[in-house]
Amino acid sequence: MAEHEAVKTLDYKGLACPMPVVRISQEIGKIGVGEVVEVHTTDPGSISDFPAWAKTTGHEVVEIKQEAGLIRIFVRRKK
Amino acid sequence: MSVDVEKEMAAIKAQLEERPGAKNKLSMVVFSGDLDKHIASMIIATGAAAMGMEVILFYTFWGTAALRDPKKRAKGKNFMGKMFGMMLPRGRNRLPLSQMNMAGAGPAMIKSLMKQKNVASLDQLFEAAGMMGVKIYICQMSMDLMGMKTEEMIDYPGLEVVGVATFLAHAKESSIQLFL
Numbered sequence: 001m002a003e004h005e006a007v008k009t010l011d012y013k014g015l016a017c018p019m020p021v022v023r024i025s026q027e028i029g030k031i032g033v034g035e036v037v038e039v040h041t042t043d044p045g046s047i048s049d050f051p052a053w054a055k056t057t058g059h060e061v062v063e064i065k066q067e068a069g070l071i072r073i074f075v076r077r078k079k
Numbered sequence: 080m081s082v083d084v085e086k087e088m089a090a091i092k093a094q095l096e097e098r099p100g101a102k103n104k105l106s107m108v109v110f111s112g113d114l115d116k117h118i119a120s121m122i123i124a125t126g127a128a129a130m131g132m133e134v135i136l137f138y139t140f141w142g143t144a145a146l147r148d149p150k151k152r153a154k155g156k157n158f159m160g161k162m163f164g165m166m167l168p169r170g171r172n173r174l175p176l177s178q179m180n181m182a183g184a185g186p187a188m189i190k191s192l193m194k195q196k197n198v199a200s201l202d203q204l205f206e207a208a209g210m211m212g213v214k215i216y217i218c219q220m221s222m223d224l225m226g227m228k229t230e231e232m233i234d235y236p237g238l239e240v241v242g243v244a245t246f247l248a249h250a251k252e253s254s255i256q257l258f259l
Contacts, residue, residue, distance in 0.1 A: 016198040018126035022207055025129035056130045 004062050004074045006038035007031050013042045013070070020046045021053045028059060028077050036062060039073040046071060099251050104133040106250040107257040112141025112167070114174035114186050114201075118193075120259045121204035127255070128211035135253070137246040139218035143225065145171045146217060146232050153228035160226020167225065170233070171201045209236045216241045 010027055012020045020041050031037050039050070047064055050073050054061045062074040095101065105127040109120045120136065127134050138146055144167040156164060168174050176185040193200060199207070208215075215238045222228070222240060229240055250256045 014197045016196055018122050018129065019199050019207075021129040022125050022211070025131070026211075053130055 004036045004038070004076075006074060007035045009038045009040060011040050012046075013040055015041065016043055017045045017049065021049050024050070024053065024075060025057070028057075028075065031077050033077050033079060036074050036076045039075060041071050041073065042069065044071070046073060050075065100254045102133065102252045102254060103131065104135070104249070104253040105255040105257070106135040106246065106253040107137065107259060108246070109136050109138045109142040109145075109259055110140050111177070111259055112144050112174060113177035114171075114189065115177050116259050117142075117145050117171060117174060118201060118204070120257075121201060121208060122199075123257065124213050125204055125207045125211065128208065128213050132255075134208075134211075134213040135216065135246070135249045136213060137216045137218065137241075137249075139221045141167075143217055143221045143227060144168050145174055146215070146235075146238075147227070148231060148233045149173070151231045153231040156226050156228070163225040164227070164231075171205070205233075205235065212237075215239075216246060218243070218246075 008031065010023065012023055015023070020039070020043050024037075024039060027037065039046075043049075047066070050064070051061045053059075054075065059078045060076040062076050064074075065072040105124070107120060107124065109117070111117070124134050124136055147168070147170045149169040149172070153164075174186065175183070176189065179185040190200070192198075215235055217229075217232065217238070217240045219240050219242050232238065
């Protein structure tokens with residue numbers, strides 16, 4: 001999992017809206033500015049919600065990878 | 080000349096900051112006494128808080144019953160107050176559905192579906208809201224009207240009983256205003 005050099009992985013599998021964005025909003029401040037966190041979720045709504053959340057809060061969704069039964073979202077803390 | 084420009088810029092900046100809807104803030108009236116609408120209001124509120132917004136919820140009319148704590152009882156109510164107290168749901172876990180209530184079978188079904196699909200319960204949403212600083216105001220007049228008392232309301236950080244002007248002052252500067 002060296003892609004985007006995520007400093008940690010957050011397991012949000014099974015959580016439904018709005019919990020994935022609620023959790024990431026509480027976790028993003030715990031990594032350093034410029035660092036990337038990898039989020040694992042099974043909520044299809046997160047694919048549109050994470051970019052919307054990032055746009056509003058000023059962070060960056062680096063990449064979203066859809067795999068069988070798992071969505072991996074890489075988020076960079078920008079400020 | 081440059082001093083004038085600076086002064087004008089400052090004046091324009093002040094006007095911009097005071098214009099209606101300027102703040103990254105959501106104000107919502109929670110009017111309904113229905114379970115489904117309370118789930119919706121809490122999901123929107125916690126979502127908005129996650130988006131970095133300041134969130135104000137103003138509970139009025141039937142909405143206030145959702146804030147009653149089933150473990151608490153208030154003393155010194157008059158006859159009408161007692162009647163309303165008996166007829167209104169004691170808190171968020173006793174609310175009916177706006178549709179398909181089926182004498183209480185509907186809410187039980189929704190709650191079990193939510194559990195099955197791992198959707199956060201109203202209890203969990205209230206807890207998350209409290210942690211993220213979602214502000215809850217209760218309408219003074221609604222409580223008076225229905226004979227409700229502050230001491231029978233839930234423990235929630237910063238919960239306050241206020242009038243409509245307090246809500247309007249928040250709503251005016253909010254970029255989003257909703258009514259549920």
